[in-house]
Amino acid sequence: MVDLSLKKRKFNDVLLDYALYIVLGAMILAVILVDPSFVSLKNITNILSQASTRGILALGVAGLIVLQGTDLSVGRVLGLCAIISSSLLQSTTSAARMYPNLPMLPLVVPMAISILVGAIFGAINGFGVAKLKVHAFIITLGTQLIAYGISCIYIDRPPLGAQPIANLDERYTNFVTGSLKLLNIEIPYLIFYLILVAVIMWFVWNKTTLGKNMFAIGGNPEAAAVSGVNTAKNIMIIFIISGILYGLAGFLEAGRVGSATSNTGINYELDAISACVVGGVSFAGGIGTIPGVLIGTLILQFINYGLNFIGVSPYYQYIIKGLIIIFAVSIDVRKYLVKK
Amino acid sequence: MRDGKWVATEKAENITTDRMIKLMVGRDLTSRFPPKTNKTSDIILEVKNLSGMYPPTIKNVSFELKKGEILGIAGLVGSRRSELLETIFGIARKKSGEIFLNSERKDNKNPRQAIKNGFALITEERRATGIFEKLSVELNAVIANIKKYSTFGVLSERKIKGATRWVIDSMRVKTPSERVQIKTLSGGNQQKVIIGRWLLTEPEILLLDEPTRGIDVGAKYEIYQLIIDLAKKNKGVIVVSSEMPELLGICDRILVMSNGRVAGIRDVENITQEEIVELSAKYL
Numbered sequence: 001m002v003d004l005s006l007k008k009r010k011f012n013d014v015l016l017d018y019a020l021y022i023v024l025g026a027m028i029l030a031v032i033l034v035d036p037s038f039v040s041l042k043n044i045t046n047i048l049s050q051a052s053t054r055g056i057l058a059l060g061v062a063g064l065i066v067l068q069g070t071d072l073s074v075g076r077v078l079g080l081c082a083i084i085s086s087s088l089l090q091s092t093t094s095a096a097r098m099y100p101n102l103p104m105l106p107l108v109v110p111m112a113i114s115i116l117v118g119a120i121f122g123a124i125n126g127f128g129v130a131k132l133k134v135h136a137f138i139i140t141l142g143t144q145l146i147a148y149g150i151s152c153i154y155i156d157r158p159p160l161g162a163q164p165i166a167n168l169d170e171r172y173t174n175f176v177t178g179s180l181k182l183l184n185i186e187i188p189y190l191i192f193y194l195i196l197v198a199v200i201m202w203f204v205w206n207k208t209t210l211g212k213n214m215f216a217i218g219g220n221p222e223a224a225a226v227s228g229v230n231t232a233k234n235i236m237i238i239f240i241i242s243g244i245l246y247g248l249a250g251f252l253e254a255g256r257v258g259s260a261t262s263n264t265g266i267n268y269e270l271d272a273i274s275a276c277v278v279g280g281v282s283f284a285g286g287i288g289t290i291p292g293v294l295i296g297t298l299i300l301q302f303i304n305y306g307l308n309f310i311g312v313s314p315y316y317q318y319i320i321k322g323l324i325i326i327f328a329v330s331i332d333v334r335k336y337l338v339k340k
Numbered sequence: 341m342r343d344g345k346w347v348a349t350e351k352a353e354n355i356t357t358d359r360m361i362k363l364m365v366g367r368d369l370t371s372r373f374p375p376k377t378n379k380t381s382d383i384i385l386e387v388k389n390l391s392g393m394y395p396p397t398i399k400n401v402s403f404e405l406k407k408g409e410i411l412g413i414a415g416l417v418g419s420r421r422s423e424l425l426e427t428i429f430g431i432a433r434k435k436s437g438e439i440f441l442n443s444e445r446k447d448n449k450n451p452r453q454a455i456k457n458g459f460a461l462i463t464e465e466r467r468a469t470g471i472f473e474k475l476s477v478e479l480n481a482v483i484a485n486i487k488k489y490s491t492f493g494v495l496s497e498r499k500i501k502g503a504t505r506w507v508i509d510s511m512r513v514k515t516p517s518e519r520v521q522i523k524t525l526s527g528g529n530q531q532k533v534i535i536g537r538w539l540l541t542e543p544e545i546l547l548l549d550e551p552t553r554g555i556d557v558g559a560k561y562e563i564y565q566l567i568i569d570l571a572k573k574n575k576g577v578i579v580v581s582s583e584m585p586e587l588l589g590i591c592d593r594i595l596v597m598s599n600g601r602v603a604g605i606r607d608v609e610n611i612t613q614e615e616i617v618e619l620s621a622k623y624l
Contacts, residue, residue: 207497209490216483219472226431226469227484227537228455286474 020278020331024299024324031306038309045188049177051301052190053078053253055294057268058275059201060245062293063238065276066218068285069129069136073144074246074272077121079265080151081114081250086165086172086260087154088113094167098157107175115247121147122243123236130235144269151262166259176255193252194294197245202290204241214238219286274321275300277328284332300324343514365558372557373589374564378571380406380592385545385576390437392427396420398600401437405545405576410567412591412608413580416620419597421580422464425547429461430454441544455484460538464549464580466527470534473523477515480522480533481507485541507536512562528559535566545576552586564590584613599623 032038057078061071087098088110121143128139155162179186205211213234216224225231254260279296281288303324307317341347348363385405392398398420405411413421426432428439430448439446441457448454454461463469472480481504482489489499504518511532515525522530531551538546548567552560567590571577581587587594587608594611596603596619603622606615 207495208493209486209495210493212479212483212486212495215475215479216472219475220469222469223463223472224483226429226451226461226463228452228541229483230452284474286472 016331016334020328021299023327024278024303028299028302028306031303031310034310038306041185043305043309045179045186047298047301047305049188049190049256050305051297052188052194053249053256054268054271054275054301055194055297056197056245056249056252057272058279058293058297059197059290060242060249061269061272062276062279062281062288062290063201063205063214064136064242065273065281065283066214066285066288067129067136067235067238068218068221068283070273070283071125071136071140071242072269073121073125073140073147075265075268075270076144076147076151077118077243077246077265078250078253078268079260079262080121080147080154081118081247082254082257082260082264083151083155083165083262084117085110085114085251086168086254089169089172089255090165091167091169096163096167098165104169107171110172111248111251114251115244118243118245118247118250119240120243121246122240125243126236126239129239130232148262155262162262164259164261165254168255168258172255173258176252190252190256193248197248198290198294201245205290210234210237215286270321270325271300271304274325274328277325277332280332282332283329361557364556365561372561372585374561374568376568376590376592378408378410378568378592380409381574382407384442386438386440386443387428388438388440390424390427390439391435392420392423393433393435396423396600397432397435398424398427398597401597401600401602403595403602403605405578407574407576408571409593410571410577410579410591412587412594413578413597414582414584414587414594414616414620415597415603417582419620420600421597422549423600424597425461425549425578425580428454429459429547431461455541455543458542458544459547460484460541460543460545461547462531462534462538462549462551464553466530466534466554471522471530474521476519477508477513477522477525477533478504478518481518481537482540484537488540503540507533507540510539511536511566526556526559528555528562531555531559531563532566535563539570543575545578546570547578547580549580550582551579552581552583560586584616587616588613596620596622 057074061074064071088102088105090097092104124143125136125140128134129136152162155165157163176190177188179188205214213224213229216227216229217231217234221231250265253264257264275296276288276293277283277296278299279292279294281293304317307320342364383404384407388402390398390401401424403411413424415421423432427434428448430450430453434447439448446457448457448459467473472483478500482500489496489503507513508515508518513529513532513536515529522533525533551567552563555563567577567579579587579591591608593605593607594616595605596616598620601623603619
């Protein structure tokens with residue numbers, strides 16, 4: 001009798017642990033059933049390369065969620081970085097260059113500038129949370145507006161007004177959208193960039209004092225302070241790292257899309273945050289893994305792409321995405337309650 | 341029950357307290373406290389006229405602590421005993437006063453500085469300010485001096501493993517592995533991990549705030565033993581407790597606080613529970 005109820009409880013726990021993946025798996029399966037041609041090499045490499053910039057963003061925001069924070073400025077900061085990178089890398093033969101007299105820059109220069117801009121925004125967010133003690137939600141709500149404002153001013157060219165920045169330098173688009181041919185399979189460079197970032201972040205999270213301090217602060221900020229963890233410094237560094245990743249992702253995203261406007265990156269924070277939540281990064285703080293974030297990103301990108309592929313209207317897609325976030329978080333909360 | 345296993349069922353009228361404790365702990369606990377084998381020597385810590393900045397806080401607290409001594413701090417709830425420890429440790433800001441460690445002035449502005457200066461604080465609220473519930477026993481053990489296990493910020497797995505092993509073995513922590521979340525351990529074992537965490541920082545002065553609260557009889561005895569062993573190693577130990585028999589059982593001297601002030605300091609042989617209560621009400 002006792003054993004039976006124990007087994008049942010365990011079964012429910014397991015169900016709870018995997019409920020999200022079961023539902024998301026079912027959605028992917030449904031897409032495949034509706035249109036079996038979804039499973040093709042081309043689609044999969046497309047999904048992977050789209051997931052790459054999103055994945056880099058998600059890896060940035062994941063650390064902030066582990067710190068019991070969040071980041072609403074992801075998309076707008078990425079947008080600003082995308083605009084800046086692309087404005088510095090327009091093809092010299094293009095007629096409508098933003099800086100007509102700009103010589104051909106080595107790719108690393110705009111990339112560094114983009115990363116620097118991201119890092120500055122990360123530092124501002126971090127300063128707000130660590131020193132001003134403003135909740136991450138509020139400070140990043142502010143900085144996302146600031147980033148958007150700067151983007152609009154930067155891109156505005158009176159009397160013409162804001163123009164999309166296009167005609168990008170070929171070196172740039174090749175660097176981003178090129179691919180490596182391995183055994184007849186074209187693997188986009190973007191995937192390698194994501195893997196590189198993921199490996200570095202995995203190292204930071206698991207093998208450095210910074211990573212351990214991050215989990216300690218996220219798990220229990222008071223206990224961390226008593227144990228001598230410099231909470232303000234560590235929070236600042238984690239925010240700056242997130243900004244660096246947004247800057248890198250911004251540089252890659254403009255190259256991937258081939259242009260940038262003041263709308264580039266809009267709502268990307270939602271994708272990044274939901275990827276983290278789906279991947280098991282808990283909003284309660286102190287819990288999360290790098291592979292989890294990657295899996296979360298991939299699953300959501302599969303669904304995103306799949307829904308587009310079978311022709312679901314974008315409006316319905318918004319509703320579905322919203323439901324996934326609510327579902328994911330409510331399961332996360334349940335887990336926490338059960339284990340208490 | 342003991343360690344998740346059924347031990348015995350006996351008629352209520354037939355069982356004595358001693359018998360019950362024996363069954364719970366698995367050995368005789370005829371004495372609730374281990375023998376006091378520590379010896380005091382020179383003065384290690386001097387606190388002079390210490391006052392806190394923000395109320396509720398302490399006022400003009402002065403005392404001395406010797407090497408190898410266990411000083412108990414008694415008082416009513418709200419007599420600011422925890423605030424005294426927090427002010428010494430640099431969590432609460434001090435307004436005036438001086439702290440000398442081995443005759444050298446050491447004013448701790450924050451816990452980081454306190455740890456560097458050789459202080460350790462085991463807080464009263466184990467769950468709120470002690471353990472990291474969701475994190476591993478390992479991280480809970482090494483967090484207070486994690487820098488020691490790293491070179492340029494990169495951690496040495498081997499050093500961390502070694503330190504965790506030391507905590508588990510020397511504190512006799514019962515845990516299935518060092519990777520499990522600390523919240524899966526019993527309160528006593530969690531507390532032992534926290535004590536181990538602080539011993540890894542090699543402190544001179546240990547400040548313990550209600551170290552046996554919410555811990556069962558057997559683990560309490562082990563923690564008393566740990567405290568006495570620390571004193572034997574010439575550390576200075578300060579224990580805040582609301583359990584008077586506990587203070588009388590393990591301390592050398594008892595400082596009684598009343599309303600944020602020192603109401604009296606007595607050798608443990610010259611004080612009774614009644615006197616402690618009387619002193620506790622001195623400044624009310």
